[in-house]
Amino acid sequence: MQFKWNYEPPTPERQKAAKELGEKIGMSPILANLLIQRGIKTESAAKRFFRPMLNELIDPFLMNDMDVAVDRLNDAMGRKERIMIYGDYDVDGCTAVALVYKFLQQFYSNIEYYIPDRYDEGYGVSRKGIDYAKETGVKLIIILDCGIKAIDEIAYAKSLDIDFIICDHHVPDEEMPPAVAILNPKRPDSTYPFHHLSGCGVGFKFMQAFAKNNGIPFARLIPLLDLCAVSIASDIVPVTGENRTLAFHGLKQLNQSPSVGLKAIIDICGLTNRELTMSDIVFKIGPRINASGRMQNGKEAVELLVEKDFRRALVEAGMINEYNEQRKDVDKQMTEEANSIVEKLESQKHLSSIVLYDENWKKGVIGIVASRLTEIYFRPTIVLTMSDGMATGSARSVAGFDIYDAIKSCRDLLENFGGHTYAAGLSLKAENIKEFICRFQAYVNNHIMPEQTQPILDIEEVIDFKDITKKMQADLKKFAPHGPCNPKPLFCTRNVYDYGTSKVVGRHQEHIKLELVDSRSSNVMNGIAFGQSAAARYIKSKRSFDIVYTIEENAYKRGEVQLQIEDIMPDTQKKNEK
Template structure:
């Protein structure tokens, strides 16, 4: 992919602020700049950023309807009513259900959980799920990571004597469902200070409020934050504000005292003994949890996440690993077909988006395929298939473009839809697919900005190799956990050379293992450039080139760092 490198040299006033911060904190000036870039310039803000304490979390009762939700839950428990914890089948929904179920199960036994079948019931609250609840004596459903648009379904549940508490984070419509309480920081009348919580995060705030109201020690709730960290990373929500606090402590929990289910997943995917990061969740842990809902039923992932016996958890994790292998095979075949179909579309080069449909594609992986198309072509993409007589689709976006709005402007063609800035899902009658695709493309072509049509590497600072050492890496690590809104810093070093030992590696000889030297310090640093073997011939010419990279710890050599090269280009 041909990236545009974007670096804006700081103004004199910004340099002064960064220098002041660096001196006060005894850190490298570039790290002072990173703080200033994030708007962190005062001592209290720096302390909160580098030490995101749980005491900095917001009062959960600031969220609309929180007192109503706690009161209804207390009432249900007092009356010994049957409670059902209901959630979406993706990672966010599954972890949210596991968190709420595990916490409440410590204090109440008349409780169960329910994950709708992706293929039979589809996304969100289903009439089948409501019927199951009513027929099994459920009087209260706590729904997580969905439900904000389920006006018809919750009205039906009300008629059947079933109350709902909604814990969601997706954008609501003007009409809200007739639930007892609606916990959603994106409500138009929202009073809560932070609106970017994951679905699991909203569930956590509910349990935080319940614990506070009932005199339960807070650490009983925070011991479940490993699930929150998995949801925050997997659902690609901003790692800022309250999410940063939850992710920080969730990662600590994941690395020190993970739940039995997550410990089994960690072991099954070869991460045991490694310090886990948000990237490990995104690329290893999250996909395995997701695979159950994509190939079988998300309820299996909940069963694993609430499991108390480690040997049983290992068996379940092995099953989920198998589902993940099946998912990979489906993903690979569908992605190849979708890539070819996209490139053959009329006007593919001219359009700034991709919209494709096949009735034969597997519903469980269309979201992954949409992500692959977006990554490959740097265009918003929607992938549609047929299921139960309807067309169902998943859309993914590029940085800065709101895909939800593109879907929303086609609302008159849709049976239902939902999502947020970078991901959305929708269902429509098959006869509406062509018009939907046309209008989707037209909207994006007319609303996307030029800067959003090109892949960009935002460079945070220019370094020389003499600046880079393990101490610099340790200081940089304090900026973690990384994610949207707090991206891992990308640096640039100009005029570097192959030290003479760089080589192509990998099964398909697709990567380059580098040893580099710059022409100022004479320092040699190791690096890895994934998927960039096409650059190997140029690198071996001994000509100077510029590199963009992140700084990582070398997992094979303790207390050593290496560069993960994002892009390479000849020096001017």
């Protein structure tokens, strides 16, 4: 993949501001400049960024309908009504259900949870789930991470004398369901200051309000923050504002005292005795929780997350790990098939998007395949399959392009759709697929910018190896947790050389393990360049090249700096670009 390097040198004014801020907070101007680029320009703002405080969380009652939701929950508990906690089958939904169920179970026993079957019931509120609630005497359903578009289903529940409280974060339609309360910071009339909570985050705010209303100490909520961190990392929401606070303290909880279920997953992942990061959640913990809903039923993931016995949790985590292995096999096969189709479709080359349909693909894995294709071809992608007589699809996007709006433009062809800027789901009749593909691709062609179809590395600072000190490495850790809107800082060093000991490594000789020097110091820096072995011959030629990288701690040698190299630009390429 050919990256475009994007770098804007700091102006003299910003250099001066970075120097002054750095002196106040005891950091190098390099890192102070990173803060300024994140909109943090004062000493007090920097302190809040590095040490977000739980007592600064937003008042949950600023969210529309929160007072109504708390009153209805209090009424249900006062009347001994049966309550169902209902949620989506992905990581965000399962963690949200586990969080609300675990908290309320401490004070109320007439409660259960429900996760719809992806293959039997589909996404969101199902009539089967409502019928089950009616049969079991449920009077109140708290639905998490879905429900904002379930107008007919919630009206049906209302006709059966079942109330709904919606806790969602997906974009609402013009008409909203007839629920008792709708907690959603993306409501068009939202008065809540932060709009980017995860579904689990909305559930947490509901429980925070319930606790506040009933005089329950906030400290009773802290053990649940590990679930918030898992949801924030897995659902790819911005790690800013309130999400940063929840993720910061959630990671602290995950590292120091994780719940029984999450501790079992950590052990199964081989992450024990390591300092866990958001990346560990994204690549290790999250996929295992997701695999339950993809391959079997998400209810098994919730059972694990609410488990109190560690031995049983290990058995359950082992089963979920097996689902993940099965998911990998299916994912690999489908991605290879999809890649083969894209390569054969000459007509795709001039289009700005990819839409593929195969009625035999597994519904639970199409989202992962869409993500893979987006990464490979850097174009908005939709992967469709057939499920219960309806074409069902998952969509993924590239940076800066709103795929939800693109799908919405074809809404008259759809039976259902929902999601976010970068990920969405949809369903439509098979006879509408051809027209949908034409119209969707036309919309993308007309709205996407050329720079959005090329992978870009946004370089924050150009530095020399002498700038990389142990203090800088320690200070960089304070910028975590990372995620959208607070990515790991990308640095560039120009004119570096092989020290003479760099070599190709990996099972298929696909990576390069590097030892590098630059032209301004004698510091030898270790680095790893994953999947970039094609550059090895040039590197060994002793000619100079530029690198873009993140600064990491060596996983095997604590305290030692290692550069994770994202891209390598040979001197010959630089001359060609000029």
